Amino acid sequence: MTNTAIAATGLRKAFGDKIVLDGIDLEVGTGTVFSLLGPNGAGKTTAVNVLTTLMKADGGTIRIAGHDVESEAKSVRAAIGVTGQFAAVDELLTGQENLQLMVDLNRSISGNGRQIITELLERFDLVESAQKPASTYSGGMRRKLDLAMTLVGSPRIIFLDEPTTGLDPRSRRTMWSIIRDLVSGGVTVFLTTQYLEEADQLADHIAVLDQGRLVAQGTPDELKRQIPGTHVRFRFADVAELDTAARLLSGATRDDAELTLRVPSDGGTKSVRAMLDRLDEHELDAEEFSVHTPDLDDVFLALTGHSTEVDAK
Numbered sequence: 001m002t003n004t005a006i007a008a009t010g011l012r013k014a015f016g017d018k019i020v021l022d023g024i025d026l027e028v029g030t031g032t033v034f035s036l037l038g039p040n041g042a043g044k045t046t047a048v049n050v051l052t053t054l055m056k057a058d059g060g061t062i063r064i065a066g067h068d069v070e071s072e073a074k075s076v077r078a079a080i081g082v083t084g085q086f087a088a089v090d091e092l093l094t095g096q097e098n099l100q101l102m103v104d105l106n107r108s109i110s111g112n113g114r115q116i117i118t119e120l121l122e123r124f125d126l127v128e129s130a131q132k133p134a135s136t137y138s139g140g141m142r143r144k145l146d147l148a149m150t151l152v153g154s155p156r157i158i159f160l161d162e163p164t165t166g167l168d169p170r171s172r173r174t175m176w177s178i179i180r181d182l183v184s185g186g187v188t189v190f191l192t193t194q195y196l197e198e199a200d201q202l203a204d205h206i207a208v209l210d211q212g213r214l215v216a217q218g219t220p221d222e223l224k225r226q227i228p229g230t231h232v233r234f235r236f237a238d239v240a241e242l243d244t245a246a247r248l249l250s251g252a253t254r255d256d257a258e259l260t261l262r263v264p265s266d267g268g269t270k271s272v273r274a275m276l277d278r279l280d281e282h283e284l285d286a287e288e289f290s291v292h293t294p295d296l297d298d299v300f301l302a303l304t305g306h307s308t309e310v311d312a313k
């Protein structure tokens with residue numbers, strides 16, 4: 001048994017002379033959420049297509065659940081579920097019929113198909129609409145049905161290509177909690193998103209894709225620490241304390257009106273503890289204390305030189 005669910009090395013893909021994936025290496029641990037983050041057109045869907053055997057890479061090797069994507073495509077397909085941006089949902093069929101179709105198509109199902117459908121409808125809160133055509137569903141319901149259809153065969157590795165694009169905040173949160181439940185059940189999730197908050201919320205590991213390359217990889221916190229701007233903020237009871245603290249902590253900038261000090265820091269426990277110890281030595285007690293890390297929008301801007309704002313529509 002391997003602890004790596006997805007491993008890709010030197011992944012390359014071009015359309016004509018447009019290089020979309022320019023030598024990508026990535027590794028996703030079993031039972032973790034990996035988020036491939038990038039703006040529109042960065043190559044996220046292409047990466048998913050190549051990893052899931054839907055498209056042939058021009059170069060590189062990919063192993064999914066220990067199987068080589070090229071020589072063992074069938075085993076790879078049996079191990080994965082894919083939910084794309086363009087839902088597999090048939091608008092004319094009801095929710096239940098869509099799920100039944102997946103059951104009928106999925107020869108590997110061992111259990112009772114009817115029971116699987118009932119459980120999925122309940123789990124995704126779709127029981128009441130189960131007999132209605134999917135054309136009457138909201139965007140959020142359609143996404144849920146699409147994911148439910150992906151789960152019919154109980155895949156252990158799931159690819160979610162922009163699962164919440166276009167959803168309202170409430171439906172997005174519902175989808176997040178469904179994804180978290182899947183992961184707590186041991187499922188590995190490969191998630192693409194243009195929403196930095198989504199990657200921050202869900203992912204154990206984030207890779208930032210820009211112009212065919214991964215420009216950064218790490219945990220959300222590691223990424224945030226890579227860029228300048230992380231700082232620790234203290235608030236003191238009076239100006240005298242603020243004065244003393246400002247002398248003790250190097251690089252601090254003060255705000256006399258707010259009685260706060262802002263001290264550049266990597267936000268790590270070691271450096272924060274050192275600051276607190278220093279204040280403690282002089283019997284200074286901050287009234288408020290917080291570590292500020294930039295959000296992922298800042299990270300993207302710092303790493304790629306452009307924001308995702310205009311694209312994240």
Ligand SMILES: Nc1ncnc2c1ncn2[C@@H]1O[C@H](COP(=O)(O)OP(=O)(O)OP(=O)(O)O)[C@@H](O)[C@H]1O
Pocket residue numbers: 015020038039040041042043044045046047085194
């Ligand atoms: N079959 C194809 N033929 C030619 N060019 C393609 C093809 N598929 C994708 N591309 C191009 O490759 C680039 C990456 O597309 P891709 O869909 O992978 O990006 P993405 O990051 O998923 O973006 P989005 O968020 O818009 O889905 C785009 O410039 C796109 O136009």
